[in-house]
Amino acid sequence: MPSDPRVAQALSALAQPIAEFRAAVQGALAQADAFMAAQTADAATLASHAAAQLGVFAKSHVDPAKFAAMFPTVATADKESQKALEKAATILRRVAAQGEDMALATVSDGRKLGATIDTALAGAGQAFGAIIITELVRGSRYKKAEHEKLLDPTEFRAWNNAERRFAPPLVVVVNGADLHAGALLDFADGREKIVLVVEGAAPPAALVRCITPGTFVLQTVDGTGLDRLAGYEGPAIAALLPEGAATFMHDPTAGKEPWQRLTVPFLPSAPFKAVGGFSAWQMEQDVKMLADLARTPFAVPAAPGAKGAPALGAGEAVDRIASWLLETSGIKGTA
Amino acid sequence: MSYTCGMLPVLDQHEDHHYEMSEYEGAKARWCPGCGDHSILTAVQRLLAAEQLAPEQTMMVSGIGCSSRLPHYMKTYGFHGLHGRALPVATGIKLHRPELTVFVTMGDGDCTSIGAGHWVHAMRYNVDMTAMLLDNGIYGLTKMQTSPTTPQGFKSNTQPFGTLLPPLNPLEIALGVTNASFVAQTAEWAPSHLYATLRAAYKHKGFSFVRILQRCPVFTPAIYQKAVQDPARIQLLVHDDGVVTPDLEKIYKSQLHHDPRDLAAARSLAEQTETIKLGVFYKNPSKPRYEESRRVAPRTPAERIALLEKEFARYAV
Amino acid sequence: MSASATAAPAPPKVLRVPEHTVEIVSDSGEGAQKCGQIFAAVSAKMGNGVWTVELIPAEIQPPPRVPEGASGNRIRVGENAVTNWGDRTDLVIAFNEQVLLARHRVDALADDALLLIEDKWARSEDPDIVAQWEAALKELSSKHYRIIPVAMEDECLTIVDNPRKGKNMFALGMLARIYGRDMELIKAQIAYAFRKKSEEVYTQNVALLELGFHWAEDNIDIRVEIPTHASDKPLVVMNGNEAIAMGSIASGMELCAMYPITPATSVSHLLSEVFERFGGIVHQAEDEIAAVGVAIGASYAGKVAFTITSGPGMALKTEFLGLAVMTETPLVLVNVQRGGPSTGLPTKVEQSDMLAALYGQTGDSPHIVMAPATIEECFHIMITARRLAETFRTLVMVLSDANLATGVSPYPTPTLDEAWQAAPLDLAPVKEGQKAYGWNKETGLSERIIPGRPGGMFTLTGLAHDDRSKVAYSSDIHQHSSAMRSRKMAVLQSLLVPPTVYGDASGDLLVVGWGSTKGAIEEAVDRARKEGLKVSSLHLRFLSPLEPGLKDIFKRFKKVMTVEINYSDEPDDPYITEENRRRGQLSILLRNATLVDVDCWGRVPGEPLRPMSIVEAIRGRVPRGGAK
Numbered sequence A: 001m002p003s004d005p006r007v008a009q010a011l012s013a014l015a016q017p018i019a020e021f022r023a024a025v026q027g028a029l030a031q032a033d034a035f036m037a038a039q040t041a042d043a044a045t046l047a048s049h050a051a052a053q054l055g056v057f058a059k060s061h062v063d064p065a066k067f068a069a070m071f072p073t074v075a076t077a078d079k080e081s082q083k084a085l086e087k088a089a090t091i092l093r094r095v096a097a098q099g100e101d102m103a104l105a106t107v108s109d110g111r112k113l114g115a116t117i118d119t120a121l122a123g124a125g126q127a128f129g130a131i132i133i134t135e136l137v138r139g140s141r142y143k144k145a146e147h148e149k150l151l152d153p154t155e156f157r158a159w160n161n162a163e164r165r166f167a168p169p170l171v172v173v174v175n176g177a178d179l180h181a182g183a184l185l186d187f188a189d190g191r192e193k194i195v196l197v198v199e200g201a202a203p204p205a206a207l208v209r210c211i212t213p214g215t216f217v218l219q220t221v222d223g224t225g226l227d228r229l230a231g232y233e234g235p236a237i238a239a240l241l242p243e244g245a246a247t248f249m250h251d252p253t254a255g256k257e258p259w260q261r262l263t264v265p266f267l268p269s270a271p272f273k274a275v276g277g278f279s280a281w282q283m284e285q286d287v288k289m290l291a292d293l294a295r296t297p298f299a300v301p302a303a304p305g306a307k308g309a310p311a312l313g314a315g316e317a318v319d320r321i322a323s324w325l326l327e328t329s330g331i332k333g334t335a
Numbered sequence B: 001m002s003y004t005c006g007m008l009p010v011l012d013q014h015e016d017h018h019y020e021m022s023e024y025e026g027a028k029a030r031w032c033p034g035c036g037d038h039s040i041l042t043a044v045q046r047l048l049a050a051e052q053l054a055p056e057q058t059m060m061v062s063g064i065g066c067s068s069r070l071p072h073y074m075k076t077y078g079f080h081g082l083h084g085r086a087l088p089v090a091t092g093i094k095l096h097r098p099e100l101t102v103f104v105t106m107g108d109g110d111c112t113s114i115g116a117g118h119w120v121h122a123m124r125y126n127v128d129m130t131a132m133l134l135d136n137g138i139y140g141l142t143k144m145q146t147s148p149t150t151p152q153g154f155k156s157n158t159q160p161f162g163t164l165l166p167p168l169n170p171l172e173i174a175l176g177v178t179n180a181s182f183v184a185q186t187a188e189w190a191p192s193h194l195y196a197t198l199r200a201a202y203k204h205k206g207f208s209f210v211r212i213l214q215r216c217p218v219f220t221p222a223i224y225q226k227a228v229q230d231p232a233r234i235q236l237l238v239h240d241d242g243v244v245t246p247d248l249e250k251i252y253k254s255q256l257h258h259d260p261r262d263l264a265a266a267r268s269l270a271e272q273t274e275t276i277k278l279g280v281f282y283k284n285p286s287k288p289r290y291e292e293s294r295r296v297a298p299r300t301p302a303e304r305i306a307l308l309e310k311e312f313a314r315y316a317v
Numbered sequence C: 001m002s003a004s005a006t007a008a009p010a011p012p013k014v015l016r017v018p019e020h021t022v023e024i025v026s027d028s029g030e031g032a033q034k035c036g037q038i039f040a041a042v043s044a045k046m047g048n049g050v051w052t053v054e055l056i057p058a059e060i061q062p063p064p065r066v067p068e069g070a071s072g073n074r075i076r077v078g079e080n081a082v083t084n085w086g087d088r089t090d091l092v093i094a095f096n097e098q099v100l101l102a103r104h105r106v107d108a109l110a111d112d113a114l115l116l117i118e119d120k121w122a123r124s125e126d127p128d129i130v131a132q133w134e135a136a137l138k139e140l141s142s143k144h145y146r147i148i149p150v151a152m153e154d155e156c157l158t159i160v161d162n163p164r165k166g167k168n169m170f171a172l173g174m175l176a177r178i179y180g181r182d183m184e185l186i187k188a189q190i191a192y193a194f195r196k197k198s199e200e201v202y203t204q205n206v207a208l209l210e211l212g213f214h215w216a217e218d219n220i221d222i223r224v225e226i227p228t229h230a231s232d233k234p235l236v237v238m239n240g241n242e243a244i245a246m247g248s249i250a251s252g253m254e255l256c257a258m259y260p261i262t263p264a265t266s267v268s269h270l271l272s273e274v275f276e277r278f279g280g281i282v283h284q285a286e287d288e289i290a291a292v293g294v295a296i297g298a299s300y301a302g303k304v305a306f307t308i309t310s311g312p313g314m315a316l317k318t319e320f321l322g323l324a325v326m327t328e329t330p331l332v333l334v335n336v337q338r339g340g341p342s343t344g345l346p347t348k349v350e351q352s353d354m355l356a357a358l359y360g361q362t363g364d365s366p367h368i369v370m371a372p373a374t375i376e377e378c379f380h381i382m383i384t385a386r387r388l389a390e391t392f393r394t395l396v397m398v399l400s401d402a403n404l405a406t407g408v409s410p411y412p413t414p415t416l417d418e419a420w421q422a423a424p425l426d427l428a429p430v431k432e433g434q435k436a437y438g439w440n441k442e443t444g445l446s447e448r449i450i451p452g453r454p455g456g457m458f459t460l461t462g463l464a465h466d467d468r469s470k471v472a473y474s475s476d477i478h479q480h481s482s483a484m485r486s487r488k489m490a491v492l493q494s495l496l497v498p499p500t501v502y503g504d505a506s507g508d509l510l511v512v513g514w515g516s517t518k519g520a521i522e523e524a525v526d527r528a529r530k531e532g533l534k535v536s537s538l539h540l541r542f543l544s545p546l547e548p549g550l551k552d553i554f555k556r557f558k559k560v561m562t563v564e565i566n567y568s569d570e571p572d573d574p575y576i577t578e579e580n581r582r583r584g585q586l587s588i589l590l591r592n593a594t595l596v597d598v599d600c601w602g603r604v605p606g607e608p609l610r611p612m613s614i615v616e617a618i619r620g621r622v623p624r625g626g627a628k
């Protein structure tokens, strides 16, 4: 467990979605356990369950055995379903045991940022599968051939739209030298939220490469803006960087044009020092891009995000940013 | 509280089903022939299909009146409740299940008379839903009694010598409510405008109030007749951020560029009733939403018990 | 030294009693309630039974020194568990003679009560005040009270500048001495009560406490000893509304929609403070109608929600309650009853909403009605109510009242159970052919389908409908669906256990009660039995469906009579005949269900029933020749 206080800060900014994911996992686990226990329960056990559920007030007023008989609680499951449920419960138990750590990953030496996130999310994806299996078995709808694969870890790229909408948030501790922002773009979908806690020297504006019209992107040194990120309904990527990095917030809800969406409180200036595989020249490019994006078009230098920009055909501006984005992200022609 | 709820359909949408408009059709609509409600039903179904809303994730809530029958004619979840009280029910649904998409249909009696209190407060809560006022200027279901929006002088069964008071202007009221975030007006006989307005309302995050002028050929055939026949009596409020309906430009030549962020202008437009104005009067996505401010982290049974034990410690003897 | 201090008193007289009732009364804002609360808490900690009621003036800020302003606490302390507020007060500390008069005038004080009154008013420079003092003492002299004037403020002035703030601690010190309370426990309570204030505040309050203690030591010649029995189980102490709030949390409900109304509101005060931590919210709606509408919407969409209110609010909710029954949407409604009709007696207890709760909805509207009898049951009933609402797919009403709401008493700390809580939402696709109301033809029970479940897409409606929720006016369909909704009540009754009789299983008189009167009724029955009367009692928790086996139980008694806090005619009142007599609400219900000639005795005094008055009623009603 890293002791960096910024990790706690990032986790607490994502507290709501993390709590939701955790509650889903624990809820499903409780249901799975209860279902498995009920499979072998005799009448007396069922009566005692009913008595427990009815509570103390009902003790001398409601007959729990009769009640249990009136409301049979669970269906009986076949062997295959029971097996699947046991497997699902094992996965859920493992994830539940991680507590808050279920939303935490660290890029270890020799691994890549993208691969680390992929592994972490695949684990979460497995929890999805386990939750769904629990529901299927409880509802007597489990079919091995069709559903078994749900328990396999699936990479994010294989998730469907709905799954992406429910993607659990992730806090990733990464060394500045490994901050390959390009890898993050793969995860900018659905409602996925990733907050990087960057340690050591780092490129100053790496996340500028993550900016797309619908992605919330944030670079911060003190956590400013993390609350906005948590409330955003689409994909979001943020980095908590060491002092000296550029700070900016790209909030897709703030307007149609890039300069409306982008605020840049701090822009560092050259010269930069190479970090890991990042050359000083690359860093300069990133910072320039950021400045470019934030600049109000056709206007004499104005503060980024300032009101009253001269009208520019909406289409024109969108085209401009789109082509720029295609260029920088290397995915020409697919937008 | 919404995590598991929304997750299950994940499974059932595995092969990314495409919904046809017909998949949103419920029971056969039983409104009178020529009733404007038919066209509203169609627009709603078209919107759902265009947005590919999962029927099981979509809620139609209504009160009581001809207009409130709409949920029965849809194939989504529906709650057809009490006269005037659709909004509290819809609010409760959305508070507990924010992931559901909620539409509300109300009549003019429903919304602006018996349910007026709820209407004002629902606007203020600004809970994300699309609320449609189907305004035929009369009590339809109960057979032609004066409603708050009945034109002055109109002879109804309860005011047979002519409706006594000048009609209430729902737009003025809506625009006067603190924290209102979306107010629009459209007409059922201009289907593309109706559709575009409902779409804008649906897209807006917050409480979208749409007054839909609705013809009742049985009881109030005359009240919108002139406007239907003479497009000059209608002015479209157009804006990129509101509704634009290029196909209507030829019919409705009177158009006004109105920025829906301008509340003062919206209010003054709402007051001017010589021409009927259709479009988005006001829209402000930054108003606080009640369901957002009330969002709480869900608790598991075990967590709840641990916390409750602490709470009990405060009362320990 | 104070005028009332006497020189070297004789050793105090020690009263060893099984119970004693104490009151501290003052103008509002003088801290009498804090004094009373601490005294009660410490007594409970020491192992006494305790029942506290707050004395609340009707106005928020009544003028000083008027009887209507009387504010404070009444604490009944007993050797064993105390189940009700008792009869009359044995010892009073009053901060002025006017508030004391208020208590005297409502016959709250025992004939030989000991009254400790602040006497600075007798020495006032204002001749009017002196005149009032004298008139009051004269009025009080109609009873055999023993009055001890105490110069409380003068005493306090010896160590503080503003005696008005702090007199209550002096009073607490006196009580501590008279009742032999543990001073260390009291200090701990003071520390807790002032935990948000500075150290200095604590020190000063403790100094005042000790001042009062020593003053009583030197000047008061009576000590009261009530044996204590330390409980082997851990206890919590709270009022009924707090218990309801805690119970709703324990039941796993997540939404309370309400509109403020006394005496129900305090449930929402506690909940508002803590509910969000438990994943729940309190929604204060624009009115009671909206509140129940929001609760129904939330319940329909997922976990059972609840609404809390009192009489006038319940009246407003009526139409929605019918909708909950008609659409078979589970809902829990708590009515903390107050005096009625109309705005009635907002802060005072009454049990007169029973029939409105049972029958107040239009059309045929079968639903469950339950009533907690103790503060402890206020907690536990919420769990059962939620569960029954869910399984029976219907409205469950919980009838509490102002007596439970404001009474404070210890009860065993509940052993919390996860099984009490609502299960996570089930969003599995509905089964092929599943209907909106898949009624079991025998039982009327059906599975509830919530939005989000693929393949369902039902529209629920308050209009008459068939099992697919299609609007249907045909006569046979309405007959059938009405039967299905009604059948559920019979099914629930078949799961209930006959109630147990308190006392002998047969005899001359059976007293039947419901709700908050249990403690007072059973105490009265005990006393009457000591007098040799063959009386037993029965207390009902389920009013709809009624608990089974009542007719058989009734048959074993010569006479059955209800005791209720609602209005009924006395048989010998002018104009009253057997035919036109308006009876107590429970007796109407029981007569209807059992065809037994159930008599009734009811009072609406705006206060809980006193056991003594019930004993008198029992004496008057025991069949002639029945008593030995």
Ligand SMILES: Cc1ncc(C[n+]2csc(CCOP(=O)(O)OP(=O)(O)O)c2C)c(N)n1
Pocket: B064, B065, B066, B067, B068, B083, B106, B107, B108, B109, B110, B111, B134, B136, B138, B139, B140, B141, B142, B147
């Ligand atoms: C509490 C209550 N009061 C009155 C009615 C009778 N009622 C049913 S619909 C209606 C008015 C319908 O008019 P409107 O809301 O304008 O809807 P429309 O039928 O015109 O669509 C009335 C008064 C009712 N159902 N419930």
Ligand code: SF4
Pocket: B030, B031, B032, B034, B035, B036, B037, B066, B067, B136, B140, B141, B215, B216, B217, B218, B219
């Ligand atoms: S009465 Fe009027 S509003 Fe009602 S269905 Fe007929 S035409 Fe439509």
Ligand SMILES: [Mg+2]
Pocket: B065, B107, B108, B109, B134, B135, B136, B137, B138, B139, B140, B147
């Ligand atoms: Mg109408």
